[in-house]
Amino acid sequence: MNWDQVKGKWKEYSGKIQSEWGDLTDDEVAEVNGDRRALEGKIQSKYGKSKEEAEREVDDFLSRH
Template sequence: MNWDQVQGKWKEVKGNAKAKWGDLTDDDLTEIDGNREVLEGKIQAKYGKSKEEAKKEVDDFLNSSDV
């Protein structure tokens, strides 16, 4: 799945995102609203990850069967 598809299905996908990144609140997920850069920023802030680590986690999430 590519990010355009995720963005279009964000309401469906955000449950999977919440399962993967449990520290993200419902408010965070609403704020992200399918925006990859905002998701990566939230992962950086909540988990203390570098930009590259956050990007890789999102890439892995996209490539997983969970999306």
């Protein structure tokens, strides 16, 4: 799967994203609105991860869904 597929079905994937990163609020997930970089930024700030760690986590999420 690629990010364009996630972005195109954002409402469907937003629940999966919130399950993956449970500290993200509904509002934060809605604010991302399919923007991968915005999601990575939220993961960085919420979990104290580096940019590279957040990118790896999103890549891992994509490979599993």
